[in-house]
Amino acid sequence: DSGVTQTPKHLITATGQRVTLRCSPRSGDLSVYWYQQSLDQGLQFLIQYYNGEERAKGNILERFSAQQFPDLHSELNLSSLELGDSALYFCASSVALGAKETQYFGPGTRLLVL
Amino acid sequence: GIQVEQSPPDLILQEGANSTLRCNFSDSVNNLQWFHQNPWGQLINLFYIPSGTKQNGRLSATTVATERYSLLYISSSQTTDSGVYFCAGSDRGSTLGRLYFGRGTQLTVWP
Numbered sequence: 299d300s301g302v303t304q305t306p307k308h309l310i311t312a313t314g315q316r317v318t319l320r321c322s323p324r325s326g327d328l329s330v331y332w333y334q335q336s337l338d339q340g341l342q343f344l345i346q347y348y349n350g351e352e353r354a355k356g357n358i359l360e361r362f363s364a365q366q367f368p369d370l371h372s373e374l375n376l377s378s379l380e381l382g383d384s385a386l387y388f389c390a391s392s393v394a395l396g397a398k399e400t401q402y403f404g405p406g407t408r409l410l411v412l
Numbered sequence: 413g414i415q416v417e418q419s420p421p422d423l424i425l426q427e428g429a430n431s432t433l434r435c436n437f438s439d440s441v442n443n444l445q446w447f448h449q450n451p452w453g454q455l456i457n458l459f460y461i462p463s464g465t466k467q468n469g470r471l472s473a474t475t476v477a478t479e480r481y482s483l484l485y486i487s488s489s490q491t492t493d494s495g496v497y498f499c500a501g502s503d504r505g506s507t508l509g510r511l512y513f514g515r516g517t518q519l520t521v522w523p
Contacts, residue, residue, distance in 0.1 A: 300456070329509060341498065341513040354508045386453055396509015397502055398443055398462070403455040 301325065302404035304389050310410045316377040319407045321389030323370055329353075329392045330372040331401065332364055336385040347372055348395055379411045414440050416501055418514035425489050425521050433484040433517045435499035441512065442504045444475050444482045449496040449516070458484070458497075489521045 301324035311317055323330050332344040334357075343356035347366035358364075361379075366372045376383060386406045392399040415438040425431055437444065446458040459466050459473040461482065466473055470489075475482040486493055496518050500511040 331509065331511075333511075340515050341500075343510045343512070346508060346510060354506075354510050356510060388455060392509050395507050397507045399509060400445065400457050400460040401509060401511060402457060403447070406453050406455070408453070 300402040300404065302389060302391050302402050304387075304404035304407050306407060307405065308408050308410075310412065311379060312412055313379055313381060315379050315411075316375065317379065317409065319374040319376070319387055319389075319409075321372045321374070321391075321404060323372070323389075323391030324402055327391035327393050327402075328370065329394065329396050330366055330370070331390040331392075331396070332358075332372070332374050333388040333390065333403075334385050335388065335406075336382075341388075344374070346396070353395065376409070381411050384409055384411045414438055414501075414503060414512050416441060416499060416512050416514040418497075418499055418517050420517060421515065422518045423520070425519070427490060427521055427523050429489050429521075431486045431489060431519070433486070433497050433499075433519075435482040435484070435514055437480050437482070437499075437501050439480065440504050441480075441501035442477065443502045443509075444477075445500050445511065446473055446482070446484050447498040447500065448493075449498065451495055455498075486519075489519075491521045491523055494519055494521045 344358040346354040496516040
C-alpha cells in the first residue's frame with residue numbers, strides 16, 4: 299500500500315458525460331501528480347499541483363481540469379468525454395516539488411467511456 | 413529532447429531464471445526511477461536511482477548516469493514478478509517532478 303488513495307476504482311460512463319476522479323496523497327506529501335495510461339500513448343503526465351497551486355502542465359486536454367484543495371486532496375475533472383478518454387488514470391504524490399524524490403502512485407481509476 | 417527507451421519490450425522466463433532489463437535515456441533526463449506494474453494495474457516504485465547501485469532482495473538496479481543508461485536485475489524470478497517494468501526520469505533542467513516514462517518491458521514468468 300503506497301498510502302495514496304484514489305476513488306472510484308472503476309468508472310463506466312457514456313460519451314459526452316462528465317466525471318470527477320479523486321485522490322488523497324500520502325500524509326505529509328505536498329505534491330500531487332496526475333498521469334494517464336492508455337495503450338497507444340503509454341504513461342503520460344497530465345498535471346502537477348504543489349500545496350494547492352498548479353506547478354506543471356503536460357499533455358492535458360482543455361476538456362480536463364484539476365485542482366488541489368486546502369486539505370491537499372486533488373480532483374481531476376474530465377468533461378465532454380470521448381471514447382478515446384478511456385484509460386487508467388493515476389494519481390501520485392511526493393513530499394515536495396519532486397525533482398529528486400520518489401513518487402508514490404495510487405491504485406488508479408479505470409475509466410471506460412462507452 | 414527527452415527520451416526514455418526500454419528494452420526488451422517483452423521477456424518470457426521460467427521460474428528461477430535471472431533477467432536484465434535496460435533503460436536508455438537522453439542527456440536531458442535524470443533522477444531515474446524504476447516501477448513495477450502488476451497484473452492488477454498497481455504501479456509500485458521499486459527504486460529511485462539517479463546513479464550508483466541499489467539492491468532490494470532479489471532485485472537490484474544500477475544507473476550509469478555518465479553513459480545514460482540504467483539496468484534492473486531480477487534474480488531467481490518468481491511468477492509474482494510478472495507484469496510490466498517501467499523506467500522513468502525527470503527533466504534535468506527542472507526542479508519539478510514530472511516523470512517521463514519508457515514504454516515498459518512486459519515480463520512473463522512461467523512456473
